[in-house]
Amino acid sequence: MSYEVVLQDKYYLRELIESISLTDSLDQISYNANIQLKVPEEGISFAPGQVIRISGTPFPAGSNKVYLLNPGVIWECNSSNNSTKHLQLNVYDRTIYLAKSEDEYLFAAGGTASQRLKKYAKDWGIQLANVPDTKQKLSKAIYRTQPLYKMITADLQETVKSGGDMYIPRMTPAGLELFKIGSNTTVWKLQAIEEVSQSRTLEGAVTQVKVLGSRETAGNEAPSPVLAVVSSDLIPKLGTLQRMVQDEDVKTEAAAKKLGNAMLTGIQETFSVSGLDINTLRAGDKVELGGLKLIVMSVTHQLGDPGHMSLELGSIELVKRRYFLNYG
Structure with missing residues (x-):
């Protein structure tokens, strides 16, 4: 097998x-691996918390392996014994700690x-890699007890609502980075x-939007003020198909x-696409399908020689609405 797992x-x-299967999605922070192993009779023990990495020869076949999931942590171990002992490892990259750890912040x-x-990184001792300037100035935020990942997501969503670009956090061997959606240099x-x-489907279609102002300025007995009504030429x-939206970050x-x-x-x-595996493809990457430029919303890799992958794809506009504007 052209893949290696190192414990x-x-x-x-x-x-x-x-x-080995790898799963990535825009609605999850951590790259997830499921590894099925034959367990040796002696010499190696497996336990949650241990460091693990996965590497492989990138598609198309080359001579040098690249890291596919590194650094990783074993999150769960399950064993079975049917003539041969087997072990199933559930592994995440280390952004899982941002999803499982809570804190409070006032910005x-x-x-x-x-x-x-x-x-966040300084307070939690997280090594950073490439963190581009997201540029958009954010409003005051009071984050009561909640996972750090939820705070990061809120910051990135407000950035998009304010007219900025779409970013997602990714863990790399060099540290945590912010990856701009669709910015991959190789577009498959x-x-x-x-x-x-x-x-x-028309499910989720919106042809008119009424944007409401703050209820605080209207008082308890009055309806919320209307900041704008925007209509589509598709009506x-x-x-x-009207959507009402009230966002405290939108004031003008x-x-x-x-x-x-x-x-x-x-x-x-x-x-939805299935086919020959491109093992370095991640959620957030841009691909081309029949002349259309689309974004990978989720991907599952079944690693092998050859491997197999399943993708869910959508337009950049759909990704923005579904994952950053909270409407899909």
């Missing part, structure tokens, strides 16, 4: 590997998501495909119109 920077487990207005990420054309299915064709008519226009959408279209 505790010491034990090379290639000969024990039965299967004054004016900082950026990049600056806040650097604050999906050709070795077994199956493509397309879903088109004659699809009908009026200009900002309300920008948010409303970003939420307008017609027929919802997604693609």
